[in-house]
Amino acid sequence: MKISVQTEDFDVSQELAQMRAANPAIGAVVNFVGLVRDRNDGQDIRAMELEHYPGMTEKSLLAIAEQARQRWHLIDAVIIHRVGLLQPLDQIVLVAVASAHRGEAFAACEFMMDYLKTEAPFWKKESTPEGERWVDARESDSLAIDKWGNLQTQVESQA
Template identity: 55%
Template sequence: MQEVSIRTEPFDPQAEQSALSLSQGEIGAVVTFVGLMRDRNAGRTVERMLLEHYPDMTERSLAALVTEAKARWPVERVRIVHRVGWLVPGDPIVFVGVASRHREAAFRACEFLIDVLKTRAPFWKKELTDQGEHWVEARLTDARAVQRWSG
């Protein structure tokens, strides 16, 4: 199973989770996170969003995050799927899944991956809203979430 996938087409979070869950006997826990596109942001109604990236750079960045998670916790499988291109409210944007022998490692690795992905992966968001279009700025809350994983 490929650990990182960046796609323009929709993906099925259930199918991604099922692929992680295929047990070889060593898997005791699967923890997943699915990020969905919201229809509201900063008081604006969001009609659609464009996610842009630099393909090779983004894939290398996500692969490095997977390697880091595997070095920190005893996990058996990791899967990150991220959409790019135009999305509409309700679309799955990102899937992060971790399979491990034990739940603690799976929970911590999954939480780490989504926290650091939000700040380290080179993605740019442009929202088309009821007030026009604009690029989405990085959030202070995302930077704070990553701080707890340092050191």
């Protein structure tokens, strides 16, 4: 399992090739790549700055990946999340999941992304023509995790 919080861009093809080469039992790899949009809430976005809490962020991402591994039969998982100043169309996040079968890989990837959007300690600041603004969590992201149950409660009960 690979967890990385970094300023550098990542190569999706390289990450997926490394994952596939690691285990011949892999039958499915599902991935999600998030990009910086050029518009949000009706305003142009010039740039986005992502901040995080070092150490705490990696632990949070690892907990999300471990919870996915406990729910589904996963062979491997990768979460790479960028921080720092990013421009529209820059890659922000890669979540990739490998399993023997596609159903488990799709479900685990969606689960990991849903929890990453709501539980991981990242803060986003957008630069618009009108100035800078912090991005609040979306209600739709909070609603998306309802189908999975409470991750924090599950992680604490396993400790």
